[in-house]
Amino acid sequence: MSKQASIAIKAATSLAGVDRKQLATMLGTSTQGVADKLSRGRWTADELARVAELCGYSLAIVDGNGRIVVPVLPTTSVD
Numbered sequence: 001m002s003k004q005a006s007i008a009i010k011a012a013t014s015l016a017g018v019d020r021k022q023l024a025t026m027l028g029t030s031t032q033g034v035a036d037k038l039s040r041g042r043w044t045a046d047e048l049a050r051v052a053e054l055c056g057y058s059l060a061i062v063d064g065n066g067r068i069v070v071p072v073l074p075t076t077s078v079d
Contacts, residue, residue, distance in 0.1 A: 003041035009051050010038065016055035026054050049074040 013023060024034045027047065037043065043051075045059075049072045052059040059072040 005043045005048060006038045006041045009043070009048070012051065012055045012057060016057070018055050022054065023051065026050060045072055046075050048072070050076070 009023075013019070020031045020034050024031045027034065027037075027050070029037075037047075049059045053074055060068040061070040061072065063069050
């Protein structure tokens with residue numbers, strides 16, 4: 001993935017009021033680990049889906065008309 005994923009994650013977590021500690025806990029890493037991932041821009045589709053769910057959003061592939069073509073669901077639920 002590109003750093004665009006990190007930009008999207010920063011925006012989504014900021015809008016949802018999710019801090020890096022919450023993000024780190026959900027991902028099972030440290031806040032430094034989250035900082036490293038944000039810097040490198042390496043995220044799996046599952047991680048993106050889990051971040052979206054943590055923020056109260058969902059991740060999907062959407063066509064040009066805004067219709068969801070494929071929902072991207074996390075393999076584990078964020079509780």
